[in-house]
Each structure stands twice: as C-alpha cells, then as structure tokens.
Amino acid sequence: MIGRESDVREIAATLAGGSSVVLAGPRRTGKTSVCDAVLGRLGRRGFYTAAVDLFRIATAPELAEALVAGTIANRSALRRVMHQTRRAGRFVADALQTSAVVRSKTQLGEELEIAFRPGLAARDPDGYLDYALALPARIAAADGKEMVVFFDEFQEIASPQQPYGDADRLTKRMRAIFQRSGAVSYLFAGSLEHLMRDLFTPAHRALHQFGGFHDLRPIERDAWERGLAERFAADDCSIETGALSRIVDYGELHPRTTMLIAQKSHLTTIELGSTLVDLGVVEQGLLAALAVDRAVHEQTVERIRRLHKLGLVVAERLARGEPVYTRLPRGGVRRALEALRDAAIIESRARADWRFSNPLLRRYLATMGPFDL
Numbered sequence: 001m002i003g004r005e006s007d008v009r010e011i012a013a014t015l016a017g018g019s020s021v022v023l024a025g026p027r028r029t030g031k032t033s034v035c036d037a038v039l040g041r042l043g044r045r046g047f048y049t050a051a052v053d054l055f056r057i058a059t060a061p062e063l064a065e066a067l068v069a070g071t072i073a074n075r076s077a078l079r080r081v082m083h084q085t086r087r088a089g090r091f092v093a094d095a096l097q098t099s100a101v102v103r104s105k106t107q108l109g110e111e112l113e114i115a116f117r118p119g120l121a122a123r124d125p126d127g128y129l130d131y132a133l134a135l136p137a138r139i140a141a142a143d144g145k146e147m148v149v150f151f152d153e154f155q156e157i158a159s160p161q162q163p164y165g166d167a168d169r170l171t172k173r174m175r176a177i178f179q180r181s182g183a184v185s186y187l188f189a190g191s192l193e194h195l196m197r198d199l200f201t202p203a204h205r206a207l208h209q210f211g212g213f214h215d216l217r218p219i220e221r222d223a224w225e226r227g228l229a230e231r232f233a234a235d236d237c238s239i240e241t242g243a244l245s246r247i248v249d250y251g252e253l254h255p256r257t258t259m260l261i262a263q264k265s266h267l268t269t270i271e272l273g274s275t276l277v278d279l280g281v282v283e284q285g286l287l288a289a290l291a292v293d294r295a296v297h298e299q300t301v302e303r304i305r306r307l308h309k310l311g312l313v314v315a316e317r318l319a320r321g322e323p324v325y326t327r328l329p330r331g332g333v334r335r336a337l338e339a340l341r342d343a344a345i346i347e348s349r350a351r352a353d354w355r356f357s358n359p360l361l362r363r364y365l366a367t368m369g370p371f372d373l
C-alpha cells in the first residue's frame with residue numbers, strides 16, 4: 001500500500017488499547033486494505049483476529065457460520081480440519097470426531113459445529129448468532145489472547161432488506177454481547193457513510209459511541225509519486241516525471257483509480273515492448289481504465305436516473321464543473337444532491353463542494369453525456 005503507514009499504525013494502536021474503531025468512507029478508497037493491514041499487524045503481534053465481509057453474507061445463519069469459522073480458525077488444528085472438511089465436502093462426520101474439534105466443543109460449546117455443518121445454523125438463527133457474537137471473547141479467554149473482530153461493509157446490518165433481521169434488535173444484542181467481551185475489540189468499516197454515522201452516532205442507537213470514527217488521511221501527491229515510482233522501479237520500468245504527475249492528476253488522489261491507471265499504463269508499456277512509461281502511455285492507461293469500468297458506469301447512470309428526476313442533470317453539471325442550480329428549482333436540486341450523496345455517488349468535502357466518489361465516473365459523465373435528454 002502507498003501512504004497508509006500512519007493510519008494503519010494508529011488504528012492498530014487504538015484496537016490494541018481495547019477500544020473499537022469505525023471507518024466510514026466511499027467505496028474503493030482503501031478501507032478494506034487498511035483494515036486487512038491492521039489485522040495482519042496485530043496478528044503478527046500475537047492477537048487473534050477474525051474478519052467477516054457482510055457484502056458476502058446474505059442471512060443471519062450465514063453470518064453466524066462465518067463468524068464462528070473465522071473465530072475458531074485462530075486455532076491452527078481447527079483451521080486444518082475446516083480446510084479438509086471444505087475440500088472433502090461430505091466427510092463432515094469425521095471432522096466432528098477429530099480430537100481437536102471434540103476438545104474445542106467441550107471448551108467453547110457444542111454450537112461450534114455450525115462451522116462444519118452447513119445449514120445447521122438455520123435451525124436456530126437467533127441462538128446461533130448470539131453464540132457466534134460471544135465466541136471471540138470465549139476463545140480469547142480460553143487461550144489467554146486478545147482478539148480483534150473486523151466487520152466489513154457493516155452498514156448492511158441497516159439495509160432496507162434487513163438481511164439479518166431487525167437492525168435495532170441485532171445492534172442491541174451486539175452491544176450487550178460486545179460490552180461484556182473484555183479482551184476483544186471491534187473494527188467496523190462501511191462504504192455508506194451516512195448509514196454508518198447513523199448506526200454509531202445518535203444517542204438512541206444501540207451502538208452509540210461504541211467505536212471512535214477514524215478518518216483515513218488523504219494520500220498526498222508526493223506520497224503517490226514516490227510510491228508509484230517505487231512500484232514501477234520494482235517492475236523494472238522507469239517513468240518520466242511528467243507521466244508520473246499525469247497519473248496522479250488523472251487519479252485525483254483516489255486510491256483505486258490511481259492504481260488502476262498506473263497498472264494499465266504499466267501493462268501498455270510492456271505490450272509495447274518498452275520499459276519507459278511516458279505521457280502517451282499514460283493516455284492509453286487512462287482509456288484502458290475507463291474501459292474496465294464502462295459497464296459499471298452505464299449501470300450507475302441508470303441508477304442516477306431512478307434516484308431523482310433531476311439526478312442526472314445535476315450529476316452531469318457537477319461532473320463538468322458547472323453551477324448546479326442554474327435554471328432549476330432549488331429544492332429539487334438540493335434533494336437530488338442528497339439522493340446522490342446517500343447513494344455514495346458524490347460526497348461533500350465542504351459546504352457546496354461536491355466531489356464524485358469515483359473520479360472515473362466523473363470523467364465518464366463529463367465526456368460521454370449529455371444523458372439527460
């Protein structure tokens with residue numbers, strides 16, 4: 001990773017000190033990468049760690065299974081049995097009889113079987129989920145360890161589809177259980193900032209002030225230039241100064257965009273049989289990056305259309321740097337901006353300073369339109 005040392009260090013220190021941390025910000029700005037690095041760092045210091053990504057988990061029983069599996073994987077014997085079970089599929093009964101599993105079940109509860117028996121958790125989702133949420137503290141106590149549990153895309157808890165049941169009820173159970181989990185701290189990341197703030201900020205919410213918000217620092221220009229130059233050098237390429245600063249311009253300091261353009265520029269250079277990244281190559285790299293995302297951008301345009309009737313015209317004006325209110329009803333424009341913000345398409349840096357969360361989407365809207373005909 002480029003330019004995230006202090007974020008990783010600070011978050012790890014807070015968690016190691018026993019406090020929980022919330023990381024909220026737009027997609028693809030590096031939250032998951034930072035959290036993974038934090039867990040890696042703490043893991044090397046002897047902490048137990050577990051991570052669940054709610055984007056990949058559709059129901060409460062699955063959440064219970066994933067959490068139990070991630071938690072018990074900290075015991076290497078259990079991790080091995082889980083790998084074998086997954087590969088063999090049907091030898092579940094054998095797995096349950098291995099001495100490691102039998103011993104762990106005595107210590108940590110029969111319920112840990114759900115990690116080996118897909119479908120079992122569905123018989124009592126509430127019961128197993130309570131068990132799963134409490135398990136990190138149990139294993140930490142049994143093994144004399146400290147532990148960090150990472151929930152990625154945590155705002156899914158509060159999504160309108162209620163994948164894990166009623167959000168208020170679930171967060172109350174979480175708070176009650178987490179509060180008792182002395183040796184465990186929690187890391188929550190989420191890409192819908194307003195939902196994350198709403199889960200952790202208002203006084204009436206169960207997770208009110210449960211974790212402190214950490215804002216990732218912007219990665220500055222010179223950190224990008226240094227980091228990218230090192231990457232190119234590691235790949236036996238050199239890059240012209242102008243080309244380097246052009247990549248950073250096009251990336252608009254957005255991690256995933258900057259890296260994507262750099263990767264595509266690198267690839268183009270190799271394909272040309274060259275080892276020098278120049279301005280021409282960077283132009284190709286930008287086009288290749290736009291091409292990668294084109295289908296997604298087309299879908300986003302459709303989504304913007306459905307968000308608000310002024311959504312697309314407002315988005316296009318923002319993308320082109322034009323004043324948004326001109327000859328449009330103020331209230332409507334304001335609601336369109338809010339809808340775009342709530343969909344995490346734009347974010348506000350300061351009053352009336354709206355930025356696109358994805359610079360490539362901005363470029364797509366600015367150059368491919370007008371869509372609002």
Ligand SMILES: Nc1ncnc2c1ncn2[C@@H]1O[C@H](COP(=O)(O)OP(=O)(O)O)[C@@H](O)[C@H]1O
Nearest residue numbers: 001002004027028029030031032033255256259
């Ligand atoms: N600091 C960084 N340096 C290099 N690449 C990064 C950095 N931060 C993010 N990336 C890359 O950007 C992409 C998106 O990062 P990710 O951590 O998944 O973001 P998020 O979790 O916020 O959606 C990944 O491909 C990741 O490797």
Ligand SMILES: [Mg+2]
Nearest residue numbers: 028031032152
């Ligand atoms: Mg992520």
